Amino acid sequence: MSIVGANPAIQYGANMAPASHDHPSTVNGPGDRRALARAITLVESTRAEDRARAEELLASVLPRTGGAMRIGISGAPGVGKSTFIEAFGLHLTGLGKKVAVFAIDPSSRRGGGSILGDKTRMEKLSRDPSAYIRPSPAGTTLGGVARRTRECLLLAEAAGFDVVIVETVGVGQSETAVADMTDLFVLLASPGGGDDLQGIKRGVMELADLVLVTKADGDLLPAARRAVADYHAALHLMRPKHPGLAPKVMAVSSIEGHGIAQSWEEMARIHAALPLAALRAGQMRRWFWNEVQMLIGDAVAAQAATLEEDVARGTVLPYAAARELVERMYKARPSP
Numbered sequence: 001m002s003i004v005g006a007n008p009a010i011q012y013g014a015n016m017a018p019a020s021h022d023h024p025s026t027v028n029g030p031g032d033r034r035a036l037a038r039a040i041t042l043v044e045s046t047r048a049e050d051r052a053r054a055e056e057l058l059a060s061v062l063p064r065t066g067g068a069m070r071i072g073i074s075g076a077p078g079v080g081k082s083t084f085i086e087a088f089g090l091h092l093t094g095l096g097k098k099v100a101v102f103a104i105d106p107s108s109r110r111g112g113g114s115i116l117g118d119k120t121r122m123e124k125l126s127r128d129p130s131a132y133i134r135p136s137p138a139g140t141t142l143g144g145v146a147r148r149t150r151e152c153l154l155l156a157e158a159a160g161f162d163v164v165i166v167e168t169v170g171v172g173q174s175e176t177a178v179a180d181m182t183d184l185f186v187l188l189a190s191p192g193g194g195d196d197l198q199g200i201k202r203g204v205m206e207l208a209d210l211v212l213v214t215k216a217d218g219d220l221l222p223a224a225r226r227a228v229a230d231y232h233a234a235l236h237l238m239r240p241k242h243p244g245l246a247p248k249v250m251a252v253s254s255i256e257g258h259g260i261a262q263s264w265e266e267m268a269r270i271h272a273a274l275p276l277a278a279l280r281a282g283q284m285r286r287w288f289w290n291e292v293q294m295l296i297g298d299a300v301a302a303q304a305a306t307l308e309e310d311v312a313r314g315t316v317l318p319y320a321a322a323r324e325l326v327e328r329m330y331k332a333r334p335s336p
Contacts, residue, residue, distance in 0.1 A: 033132050036159045040134060043151045058151055061158035066280060068100075068157045069271050072178035074168040074204070075188030080214040080254055081167055084188060086122040087254040091261060092163055093130040100156035101125070101133045102149055103167045132161065147294070150181050150287050179207040180286045183279060184267055185241075186210045189231060191223035206238050208247050209270050212263055216251035224251045245273055303328055 043054045075081050082103070089099045101122070126133050134152065149166060156164045168178045179185040187208040205211075211231050216224035231249040240246045248266055252259030307321040 032159065036132060036155060037134070039155050040152050043155065044136065044148045054151070058154060061155065065154045065157040068161055068164045069267070070153060070182040070184070071163065071165045071267065072168065072182035072185045073165060073188065074178060074185070075214075076190065079188045079190045081188055082121040083254040084212070084214055084252065085165060085167060086125045087257060087260050088264065089122070089125045089131055089165070090128065091257075091264060093125075093128050095264075097130070097162040098160060099125075099128075099131045099163045099165065100159075100161040101131070101165045101167065102152055102156075103133065103135045104149065104169050132156065132159075149178075153181060176204060176207055177290075180290075181283055183271055183274060183276065184209045186212060186263075186267070189213050189227060191215050191220045191227050202238070205234065207241060208235070209241060209245070210247055210263070210266055211235065211249045212259070213249065213251045214254060216258065217253035217256045227251075242274065245270060300325065300329065 039057060042050055042057065045051070045054065073081060073085060085101055085103075089101060092099045103122075122133055125131050136149065136152070153164050153166065166178050166182055185207045187204065187210070189211060191213060213224045213227045213231065228249045228251050235247055235249065250259055250263055250266065252263055254260070304325050307316070307325055310316040311318050311321050
């Protein structure tokens with residue numbers, strides 16, 4: 001079934017799939033993945049005419065969303081996020097689940113596209129007919145996600161995926177937006193343990209529902225076990241994200257497969273205990289305010305171009321230009 005076919009009035013160029021009589025929340029093969037890819041391309045488009053069609057599409061599929069487990073995965077570069085997601089995704093598809101992965105990559109400053117190529121690093125998972133992987137450039141969006149990741153997540157849910165994974169650019173104080181759109185926030189850490197603790201901000205640690213120490217095999221196994229103890233001690237000093245659901249720390253080996261099944265069982269246990277209705281309502285509220293901020297930012301940027309050049313040339317002071325911009329935007333002089 002083509003997800004795009006859920007609304008026959010929505011067309012995106014000559015390659016848009018035709019309307020179908022099948023239910024739009026089912027996925028029956030690679031053709032559906034192509035339709036989902038086209039729908040996501042429409043949603044990610046920055047063209048004004050595409051935006052209207054994207055909003056119509058999203059409104060039409062919204063009643064069919066909300067059925068997937070939403071998992072955010074973050075971790076410092078080199079921790080093995082892609083390797084873990086591939087092993088984890090293959091485990092889930094082996095259980096009969098459909099898995100969608102949105103891998104948010106840093107953006108090229110020249111072309112604006114993704115530069116890490118997560119899809120090529122998850123070669124086995126990308127060939128799995130029960131999986132869908134979509135690399136997306138972060139662009140100028142902060143928070144470790146792309147601007148339209150939330151919409152892409154909804155499309156994947158409407159297409160019948162059971163688990164939707166959002167992999168962030170990295171980890172840091174600004175890499176927390178993924179926690180605002182997912183049910184579970186999983187933090188990956190390397191066997192360095194203590195060294196990682198120095199680099200990971202407390203705010204990110206407090207958002208974690210589960211901490212997985214990767215590369216727990218071979219010569220790194222003893223270090224991984226020490227890291228589990230270090231992280232457990234650190235988390236013990238923090239207030240749990242959800243009352244009564246203190247985050248666990250587990251060791252995993254993506255290469256050997258150790259701990260993968262156990263990490264899924266722990267995620268399922270946590271997810272079953274979450275106040276999901278309240279959690280999803282909070283996600284929608286934060287999405288609303290995020291859109292408000294982005295729209296205001298876009299409007300300000302459009303109005304500010306000339307004033308910015310005046311400031312750069314030194315012909316006007318920044319505060320005077322800022323005041324003029326606010327007056328243009330709101331048609332009223334701000335209070336002294």
